[in-house]
């Protein structure tokens with residue numbers, strides 16, 4: 085009974101994320117975490133070794149500065165992180181840009197850790213494309229949660245999902261180590277876990293449309309009001325997430 089329950093939860097997460105992918109994730113690719121925060125913790129613990137570094141690119145024109153990534157990467161670099169849709173810039177990366185990120189990471193032989201806690205919260209011209217779309221180019225651990233799209237940050241339900249259809253990253257040792265690590269981690273409460281399949285499968289579209297409309301309206305208001313404040317400006321109108329970047333004039 086318990087095994088069935090855990091399996092249906094992981095399967096629900098794998099199915100939910102597979103909607104937007106060119107391949108199907110299996111329940112074995114998905115791990116449940118206590119919010120996206122714990123998924124970040126897992127990613128760091130998984131890669132930790134003496135001297136290792138992870139690149140967190142600064143935005144350059146609201147895209148990843150890939151030249152800077154190439155210049156900074158060294159033999160101790162294990163991964164780069166992207167946050168898409170972006171906090172704090174409110175940007176949403178295009179398909180061609182994500183492809184370039186994947187190709188750069190492949191060349192550098194590093195993973196792309198995709199923090200997609202704002203997944204699908206895009207309200208501008210760029211549709212949200214999950215980094216996992218490029219999982220066959222470069223292995224992508226995708227981190228997410230219910231916190232933002234379902235607006236329930238207190239429920240502490242998140243996921244760590246491996247997008248690696250070609251098994252580049254997935255050697256049995258790494259998977260075994262990950263599974264053992266998840267065995268000793270305290271995940272979210274069982275009450276919330278039991279609700280996840282229905283939450284992921286049966287939330288009505290009108291709920292998401294309403295959230296997107298509110299985000300768009302509030303970001304419009306925010307940018308309008310910022311224009312009226314003499315000492316700051318809004319250089320880029322947000323097209324995703326829940327953040328807006330301001331500039332000090």
Ligand SMILES: *Cc1c(COP(=O)(O)O)cnc(C)c1O
Nearest residue numbers: 119120121167171201229231237
């Ligand atoms: C909010 C947020 C998180 C944490 O999400 P939780 O599910 O609440 O732990 C992680 N990354 C980014 C970029 C966030 O904005």
